[in-house]
Amino acid sequence: MSPRSSVEPVPVAEIGAFDHECDVLVVGFGCAGAAAAFEAARAGADVLVLERASGPGGSSAQSGGELYLGGGTEVQKACGFDDDPDNMYAYLVKALGPNADTAKIRLYCDGSVEHFEWFRECGVTFNPSFYDQPTWMPMSEDGLMWLGENSWPYNTVARPVPRGHRPAASGFGGAVLMEKLSAAATAAGAVTHVDTVASNLVLDADGRVAGLVARKYGERVTYRARRAVVLTTGGFVDNEEMLADHAPVLLGHGKVSDGLDDGSGIRMAAAIGAATRRMGVVEIALTALPAMVCRGMLVDGLGRRFLNEDVYPGHWSVHAVRDQPGPYWTIIDEEGYESVPEADRWGVLPKYAAETLAELEESLGMPPGALEATVETYNRHAAKGEDPYFHKDPKWLRPLKPPFAAIDPGAGFFGGTGGPASGASGFTLGGLHTTADGEVLNNSGEPVPGLYAAGRAASGMHGEGYVSGTSLGDGTFFGRRAGRAAAASTNKETA
């Protein structure tokens, strides 16, 4: 669909005979679609999944595959961590806030162990081993990692326990995850139509969603959904007009997606009066290496630190791009750089190196004395094991000493191949306003009959904050709930 192609609803009277019929029509076969299709099919519904690509997977399949799970999973126990739902809840409300959706988070935490077991039932395996270093993603097959739980101030509101669960895979685990989830949905009975692009919802005379119109190889195809339509079409980072209208902070940055997150589901639903929520909230990843910023510091264009560098790295990334003047730099000394094992450096090399900070700050175009002042303050406190500004864990605090280096996120990882020129990439977190059962709400706060949504087409648990694994996590968790609710949905015409 083009960014402004028509998403206006089509009255059922204009359709005539539908080309296909089902009970529950799921639109999009990423993680939320797979979860919804699985549960709807298992509940006995006749389920069709439409996917615009030539196979299932969506942006989920291109992700790292991390799942934010806890409350006492088998992997957590095997790695020696004691977690519980209340502890997980306390962390997530803080980490996904301010203004996180506490009701959704409560359900998510209370159901997390069961949800973990569901992944295993779908055939996903998790190795009972723990990766204990700061990173975007371990290059190992370890099944558990930190996602900010051990950093200030999060470690003051909840007992620090790692909850980043990783499907057994080296590096990006999204493909393995989606292979299992899509197979599970198919095994449960869901039928998939690929190369099929949904374009307009179909409304019956009472305003109930009764199906949709799609295109396949340029031909119009119509689908009747006897019970409900479930939109799991993803976010809108690939739609430049929607970004300009709702989340312009991402303009000019890289896109974390499969290239098809065009917001079409959000637009189709908004066209029939569905409400959206927090359309401006985004997640961003700077191509800076957590192992290096923890050992040194991350500074803005004026040479200032702005967060403890050991938080979940998306947190300093968003804070930088949204709130601080650029460009951003990792500042590290030779000792810190050398202490990162070469395999963990991801090919990251200094752009500038200098014996003095005065030289370095001049190379970086900062005000004279800016970086000198920052490092002098940092070193003075670090010598005492303190970081009174941002409270980085004392284990990372050590006065930096010459020679110094500055690393440019714009250079990317592994030589920069395919990285965003701006040094940052992101995706959108805002979307349709839904209940915990995935019902899409209208602007009067009432469910739109026959319409459900989950995944990044919906506004999920997130307030302003994000941690890895909460998109695949809430997409599948609330996708399952939406699938069950859609299967139980009753169209009065057929009831």
Added chain:
Amino acid sequence: MSPRSSVEPVPVAEIGAFDHECDVLVVGFGCAGAAAAFEAARAGADVLVLERASGPGGSSAQSGGELYLGGGTEVQKACGFDDDPDNMYAYLVKALGPNADTAKIRLYCDGSVEHFEWFRECGVTFNPSFYDQPTWMPMSEDGLMWLGENSWPYNTVARPVPRGHRPAASGFGGAVLMEKLSAAATAAGAVTHVDTVASNLVLDADGRVAGLVARKYGERVTYRARRAVVLTTGGFVDNEEMLADHAPVLLGHGKVSDGLDDGSGIRMAAAIGAATRRMGVVEIALTALPAMVCRGMLVDGLGRRFLNEDVYPGHWSVHAVRDQPGPYWTIIDEEGYESVPEADRWGVLPKYAAETLAELEESLGMPPGALEATVETYNRHAAKGEDPYFHKDPKWLRPLKPPFAAIDPGAGFFGGTGGPASGASGFTLGGLHTTADGEVLNNSGEPVPGLYAAGRAASGMHGEGYVSGTSLGDGTFFGRRAGRAAAASTNKETA
């Protein structure tokens, strides 16, 4: 209306006989409504204006009354300033950005002198005198003031010329302005129904807006609009649920409004599939005094400056509340404080005073050395007339010396009576997506037949930025355009 009362559309078939009929139905009698009603009536349309309060004015009447106008108005000329539309355009695109609406700004600048004359035609007078000090609002009757044009970086993209036009009034000029504009609309022929709360749009069988349903003293009243409905219902700062969903940064802060900016027009239109834009963008005013922060500095909770203090004060206010850790403090020395004439101090008193910055920063709960480092850096550069970090005008640069004081925005002006406890108040800038003629667009980018919007119910010229006078300014300018277009709108049923 309660925050989640029903805004779902009503089919015309359910109405039967309408209680009232007109050509153009304007909803809300603030500045945008007055402008739209005036032009629609002058174009020959039979115009009705609905106002939920007991008289016209809305939030506009409670505002300072500043109008952002330029391009060479009589007041600018009389005060000796040489402006032109291109110069005004260059400033506004920067000041209202990033991502300002350049097409709307272009029209606004090209039409600004004519628009100024329209205000005079409506009976608004402007004194040809210039107030040359930094302030939120002069306590004089001067007709012209700076609104950030003379500060970095704005003074590098456009020739600095003041464009804050003020109706002749001492202090808040909004009441005078609205008295003139509402009288002009009435004189042009518009009829007003007060105490009338619009609740739902009425749609004909083709999806065209045909009128609306309202309530007066609890009774349902129906209105048929033969040509169009113009929504000028204001923003949504008074709707806590909408704030939580779209602009949570304002939760907990004061509200710049008449208490009735509940977003009802935005909701009514979204309920029929209208598109919104930039719902998260807000304007914020910290109750810190520009005359004092220019002479000293504004710092965040970590003792850091973050902007040149001589920018438009809403700019440091938004940047503080949105991006910096609080609390915020004006830091000034005795010499600076005393140099502000007592009449211009607005009753602002230091909360803490100290001979040393070490004492002061301890009182403020900042990291040891934080404020000392900030002031040392500031003073070192100020001694040379430089501010390499933020480029404050050299005329404000002077090394600060003991004794020092810290002023708390939470204490408010004039003893704090009625001020926001948080030290900040704001309003919303996001709203319905409209064309330059006020046509409300749907989610497919096409106009919704029969529906127009202007003022803060619409997303206007603004990207992320704001300056005073651009709400009254774009509300009236695009309100006039919407009124003209609505009057020319043709309902095919009546054509």
